[in-house]
Amino acid sequence: xxxxxxxxxxxxxxxxxxxxxxxxxxxxxxxxxxxxxxxxxxxxxxxxxxxxxxxxxxxxxxxxxxxxxxxxxxxxxxxxxxxxxxxxxxxxxxxxxxxxxxxxxxxxxxxxxxxxxxxxxxxxxxxxxxxxxxxxxxxxxxxxxxxxxxxxxxxxxxxxxxxxxxxxxxxxxxxxxxxxxxxxxxxxxxxxxxxxxxxxxxxxxxxxxxxxxxxxxxxxxxxxxxxxxxxxxxxxxxxxxxxxxxxxxxxxxxxxxxxxxxxxxxxxxxxxxxxxxxxxxxxxxxxxxxxxx
Ligand code: NAD
Numbered sequence: 453x454x455x456x457x458x459x460x461x462x463x464x465x466x467x468x469x470x471x472x473x474x475x476x477x478x479x480x481x482x483x484x485x486x487x488x489x490x491x492x493x494x495x496x497x498x499x500x501x502x503x504x505x506x507x508x509x510x511x512x513x514x515x516x517x518x519x520x521x522x523x524x525x526x527x528x529x530x531x532x533x534x535x536x537x538x539x540x541x542x543x544x545x546x547x548x549x550x551x552x553x554x555x556x557x558x559x560x561x562x563x564x565x566x567x568x569x570x571x572x573x574x575x576x577x578x579x580x581x582x583x584x585x586x587x588x589x590x591x592x593x594x595x596x597x598x599x600x601x602x603x604x605x606x607x608x609x610x611x612x613x614x615x616x617x618x619x620x621x622x623x624x625x626x627x628x629x630x631x632x633x634x635x636x637x638x639x640x641x642x643x644x645x646x647x648x649x650x651x652x653x654x655x656x657x658x659x660x661x662x663x664x665x666x667x668x669x670x671x672x673x674x675x676x677x678x679x680x681x682x683x684x685x686x687x688x689x690x691x692x693x694x695x696x697x698x699x700x701x702x703x704x705x706x707x708x709x710x711x712x713x714x715x716x717x718x719x720x721x722x723x724x725x726x727x728x729x730x731x732x733x734x735x736x737x738x739x740x741x742x743x744x745x
Contacts, residue, residue: 453516453544453604455480460604461514463507463530464549465492467684468575469520471582472548472608474499476518478585479607486510507534515542516604521549523693531559541567544597546604548589550574550629550690552697553619560593560618569597572618574625575609576632578686580672586610590628592620626701629694633715633732635669640736643677644743653678673733685731692719692728 453460462473465487473496476483483501486509487493493503504510510517511534519535521527527549535545536559545563547556547570556572563570571593581587587609591598598614605612615624646656657678661670676682695716702709718738725741727734 453601455603455607456482458482458515459484459513461486461504461510461517462496462501462520463487463510463517463534464520464522464526465496466520466522467579467686468548468582470495471579472518472520472587473501475582475585476604476607477501479603481604481607484510484514511535511538511543516544516546516601518546518604519549522690523549524551524555527551527555527559531562536562536566539563539566539568543568544601545570546573546601547571548573548575550625550694550697551622553592553622553626553701556592556622557619569594570618571597571601572621573601573605574621576625576628577609578672579684582608588628589613590615590621590624592616592622592624593618622697623701626694626698629691630698630709630712630715632669633691633695633719633735634711635667636673636733636735637715637718637739639667639669639674640677640733640739643674643736644739644745647745648743669733673731676731677733677736680736682727682730682734682737684729685733687728688719688722688730688732688734689728691732692716692723695719 459482462483462485465485473483473485477500484504485496485501486504486507507530560570571591573589573591575587575589577587585608588611589605589609591614657674699716721738
C-alpha cells in the first residue's frame with residue numbers, strides 16, 4: 453500500500469488514532485476517518501483527511517481499514533457490525549488497538565474465510581509517539597501482507613517488527629504492558645523513597661537515569677510524577693484492561709507472573725480510588741495512600 457494508491461479507512465480517532473490518522477495524511481495517504489464523536493472527525497478534516505458517515509461507509513469505500521479503538525468490546529462491535537459482514541477479498545484489516553490475542557486470531561480467521569487478510573498491529577510509545585510518528589509497532593499475521601502494509605506502519609512508527617502469526621502482536625504488547633506497569637510502580641516507589649529521606653528529586657532522578665536503572669519512564673514521566681501531574685496520556689482504565697489481557701494469557705500458558713500479578717492488583721486499587729481516568733503514572737497515588745502521605 454503506497455501513498456496515492458487507494459483509500460485508507462481509519463476508525464477510532466482518539467488520543468492515539470487522531471494523530472496517527474493525521475500522520476498518514478502527512479505521509480501522502482488519502483484517509484477516510486470515522487469516530488463515534490464528531491470533534492475527533494473535525495480534527496481529521498482540519499488535518500487534511502475526509503470523514504465517513506459511519507463505519508460501514510468506511511468498509512464499503514476502503515482497500516485498507518485501520519482500527520484504533522479502546523478494547524475488545526469496541527473492536528468486536530465494529531468488526532461484527534461493519535467490517536466483516538460484506539468484506540471484499542482484496543481488503544486488508546489492520547487492528548492497532550490493544551485487545552486479547554484470542555480476538556485478533558478470531559478476526560484473522562474470519563477475514564480469511566472471505567479471502568481477505570487481517571493483521572494485529574498494536575503499538576507502544578504513547579500519545580507523544582503517536583504525534584511524532586515514532587511508535588513501536590508489533591505485528592502479527594501473514595508476513596506477505598505485513599510487507600505490503602509496511603508503508604502504512606512507517607507513516608506512524610519507527611520500530612516496526614513482524615513478530616509471528618495472528619495474535620502474536622497482541623502477545624508482545626501484553627509483555628510491553630507488564631514492563632511499563634512494573635517500571636511505573638518501581639519509579640513511584642523510588643520517588644517516594646527519595647522524598648521520605650528529604651533528597652532533592654531533580655539531581656537524584658537525573659543521576660539514576662544515567663546508570664543501569666535508567667529507563668524511559670524515568671526520562672519521560674518522572675518530572676510530572678514528582679509534580680503530581682497525572683493528565684493522560686494513557687489512562688489507568690486502559691492499563692487495567694491490558695493487565696487483564698496479560699494475566700489471562702499467562703494463565704493460559706500455565707505461567708506464573710508474581711510481580712505482574714501485584715501490579716495488576718495495584719491498577720485495580722487505583723480504579724477503586726477513582727483514579728481510572730488519570731495517567732497510568734498515577735499508580736504513585738496508591739503508594740502515597742498506603743504510606744499515609
Ligand atoms: P481513546 O479512548 O482516546 O480513543 C478511542 C476512540 O475510539 C475514541 O475517540 C472513541 O470515541 C472511539 N470509539 C469508541 N468506540 C467506537 C465505535 N464503536 N465506533 C467508532 N469510534 C469509536 O483511546 P486511545 O488512548 O486512543 O487508545 C486506543 C487503543 O490504543 C487502546 O486499545 C489502547 O489500549 C491503545 N494504546 C493507547 C496508548 C495511549 O498512550 N493512549 C498507547 C498505546 C496503545
